[in-house]
Amino acid sequence: MADAVDFANDQVEYFLQLSLQRLARLPGKPSAQFCDDCGEPIPLARQQSVEGCDTCVDCQELRDRRR
Numbered sequence: 001m002a003d004a005v006d007f008a009n010d011q012v013e014y015f016l017q018l019s020l021q022r023l024a025r026l027p028g029k030p031s032a033q034f035c036d037d038c039g040e041p042i043p044l045a046r047q048q049s050v051e052g053c054d055t056c057v058d059c060q061e062l063r064d065r066r067r
């Protein structure tokens with residue numbers, strides 16, 4: 001009987017880990033298509049490489065410099 005319970009717990013643990021891994025793979029905040037600061041379109045490559053970016057490269061540099 002104890003074996004059956006252990007097995008069930010292992011199954012629960014397994015599916016829990018599986019769903020956690022799926023959650024971790026979900027994309028975070030989507031990148032903006034247009035720059036927040038100047039309104040220029042953000043290149044698709046940048047949208048995809050920088051998760052959740054909301055400015056173009058130029059404005060991002062300005063923001064970094066202001067920091």
Ligand SMILES: [Zn+2]
Nearest residue numbers: 035038056059
């Ligand atoms: Zn910009």
